[in-house]
Amino acid sequence: MRLSRYYIPTLKEDPADADVVSHKLLMRAGMIRKLTSGIYNYLPLGLRSINKVAAIVREEMDRAGAMEVLLPMVQPADLWVETGRWDYYGKELLRVKDRHGRDYCLGPTHEEVITDLVRGEIKSYKQLPVNLYQIQTKFRDEIRPRFGLMRGREFIMKDAYSFDKDEDGAEKSYWEMFEAYRAAFSRIGLRFKPVQADSGAIGGDFSHEFMVLADTGEDTIASCLSCEFGANLEKARVKLPEAKPEVDESAVPAMEEVATPGVHTVEEVCSFLDITADKLVKTLLLVVDGEPVAALVRGDRELNDIKLRNIVGGNEIEMADEALVRELTNAPVGFAGPAGLDTNVPIYADRELTMSTDWVAGANKSDTHVLHLALERDCTIERYADLRVIEETDPCPECGGKIEFTRGIEVGHVFKLGLKYSEKMEATFLDENGKSKPMVMGCYGIGVSRIVASAIEQNNDENGCCFPPSIAPFEVCLISLGGKDQDVADKAEELYGEIMKLGVDAAYDDRKERPGVKFAEADLIGYPMQLVLGGKGLKNGIIEAKDRKTGEKIELPLDGFAEAFTAWRKEIWNNWGLEIA
């Protein structure tokens, strides 16, 4: 592509509303433009990268036997009513009425539509398994769209849906997709890790997220240094020590109130009573789908509200407001405790609290705590469960090894849905014995536009993007520095032709711009390979070649260019851990 005829509106300055590096660089490199909050125009360069990601994903889906379809963006409400998600999905589901007053939504995901499609068509086990996917624009009305393409409202997603006749088939489909994802992300050249994840609003039996590792990621991942274990923090189980200490509540002195005037926080209580936080039971009051619940964790731990929500079996979870706290505890915030709490509030306790006793806790009374609390003796616990956030000092929940925390960006998510949708929507088939059964489903998403952003988050420097060659808008940029020198222009044209003939995706900077401008823009956009042709090099029969990622420069001979270039190109790809497609 001749850049003199191409539309790349670069910016000199970071846009004011861009917080993360990928957002800044995508804007500055002329790849995207904001239309309105969370909604972006993809400009020619940006679309090229997106299309390259899509092509790799498509190939890996096809290879895995999935078939491409295209489902509508506008979906009728009645399907969402069937699954209950018309109410459940909340405000992220953008709802719209057509001219006849009928209800629709813009698809944030397509479980309902795809299940409706197959339930009319697939009648026999002989037609299963089927795996259908699409690459399509989704809309989720995020309350706070942010970070450019990282968390937009309108975005491009690959979503696939598998239908199987039984659990075994569904697991097979799940792991086939898992492997297809691994292959796709590897081919894109991202450093990533699949981790155990919560199923959220999609629901289902279990799921994994594919995380691109980047310090700027919104998610925290717990990974084991000894085994393969990895999990999103919101999902990671906590392992209790194997040897449970003997806990004898009968030895605990009777519960006793102590005045703690103006002492609210864990730190304040510990300091006031001169105890360590692990002697304290922290009591949190929350509301799950409108009903209050209490959660207990040790004073030095953090409640994992996703775990709590899943155990309670609800949808929306939020902290109780001050008024409710006052109503349930007869005290201001800071004095809640499990003993003497409103008896209508079920109490969920973290399992770790079974490892000790003789606790300090709030007294449900202003400016008062209790000493010598014994949980079983003094309160009614609804259930003990794994409720807290894992910490970096915890052992690996699978092998007991050491874990570490890293940051990640979710770019893929695979779900084993099971019967959640097929039962509600009556997507059934006749099995080998003529018996009607619901299909066992899985669903599988990849954030296509988000991948481009996450590739930049992972690969950038002070001068701009450093794209992997697999998804760079152009693999190579040929920079002609001849100015008005016709010899240079002619040679550059010739080289451009040669590169094109090799089937390599090249941008040819034939613009009448100063060398400094051309260099800076090539670095900003982040073409993996730069070729610089100037008068002096031309006289000496060489062209300067720069690896954008490492900054390493070498000289390629003009005589025998094709061969030397091809070898260098192979090296660049290999340095990225990639093979030329």
Place this chain on the structure above:
Amino acid sequence: MRLSRYYIPTLKEDPADADVVSHKLLMRAGMIRKLTSGIYNYLPLGLRSINKVAAIVREEMDRAGAMEVLLPMVQPADLWVETGRWDYYGKELLRVKDRHGRDYCLGPTHEEVITDLVRGEIKSYKQLPVNLYQIQTKFRDEIRPRFGLMRGREFIMKDAYSFDKDEDGAEKSYWEMFEAYRAAFSRIGLRFKPVQADSGAIGGDFSHEFMVLADTGEDTIASCLSCEFGANLEKARVKLPEAKPEVDESAVPAMEEVATPGVHTVEEVCSFLDITADKLVKTLLLVVDGEPVAALVRGDRELNDIKLRNIVGGNEIEMADEALVRELTNAPVGFAGPAGLDTNVPIYADRELTMSTDWVAGANKSDTHVLHLALERDCTIERYADLRVIEETDPCPECGGKIEFTRGIEVGHVFKLGLKYSEKMEATFLDENGKSKPMVMGCYGIGVSRIVASAIEQNNDENGCCFPPSIAPFEVCLISLGGKDQDVADKAEELYGEIMKLGVDAAYDDRKERPGVKFAEADLIGYPMQLVLGGKGLKNGIIEAKDRKTGEKIELPLDGFAEAFTAWRKEIWNNWGLEIA
């Protein structure tokens, strides 16, 4: 693709709600499924055809120097308010409020978004011209979606937008797109004709439609048998005879009322008064943007309401209802006339009415007409203009030659927009003299999904679709008839491999189905080439090859198959007027 692993849910019966052949066949061939009124799922086969159309269109757009972008589906209302189309566009514009109560619409077209995009970026004449296009899903909330993919609500469109510094540049861009469209439709293999068209809600200076010729088309085209002229009926000018007869109104007797009890229609009046319809002035009362107007055409002619709307300069046009007719004429429907009509109603008269005088017309009085009406003498005509629908007996408006009417399906539309959007949205640039000017725009649409349907409308028979090889879901279908014969299965596998190696898009029917089922489905889906391998053929070293379009069968040798197949394939493409890409 092995059909044993492919998802093609064919139907034996025509679906009840399908009126046109493309809708029936797209459903029956398992290419699409209806989600809800005017909204379709594209199944694997259907999507393949759509993608082939898109690829050809993309290539021709790129060749013409246009650059691909992708603009959002959800657009903020404020841009539409700027151009006035938030009010003007009517109910086809699907409006939606987000969670914060802000107004948006689903894009039925993207003039506002693209103009907003470039006005922030293009500042100098040096950056012009620019032509940006996208292939994207559009939504238009049609009042009566129908005919499957022909007039859906959600559909796939290629839309391009050009920006030039002056009129000459804009015309050049227009004709470059015109030629790119001609090239694309030719490569798709459609019989089509570009015709002059009305600009409708998009507006602008002038436009052409590209019509696929098919008896089932919704549009009528007037074409000249002598010259290149072609026009949509709603646009086609009417040529007046060159020699204007002398019309002397002073010789017309005074206007005189005549009782015509219960005589309403043109036919009834003519029969009652024993005159021919060309002696009558037909007076039609309409409402343009809420204001009543009257239109006069000769009794034997038909009013073209698009022409009237354009001359009045309005947006929505509809017939006056009975109450309004009664109010304006003091009579029931059937007795309106230009003389004595409510004086607030402007009267527009077809130019043909200047060619004669001494008319019969309604008297604006129940059961009464007038004789000896002289238009200039007896009424106040706001304006004479070309107001009627062209007839097949009219001469060609350009060369005077003979015209004929054919039916067509609009698959492309090019518009010279001029300054309509750039002035309203202040999309300006600095010209060579540093003067700020609005950009001169054009816009260009292709109905990508509609093309697949129109290809079927043009090419089908009682057994199914006859796809052109350029956009068939698969170019060739290899039908293996071996049953349990391992020799046939092995040879079929080998042939399938050979065809794939030739880079030809093949469906391989390896299913355990009866030969009749396989033949019928291959015909239904309309693969252009069928190869049938059976036990007997195999024994004789031949494979049967069928041209789906002509039904012609030949035998290809298994020995030297690649060469014979390649030659036959070339012939098939050539018979379609196509060259292999």
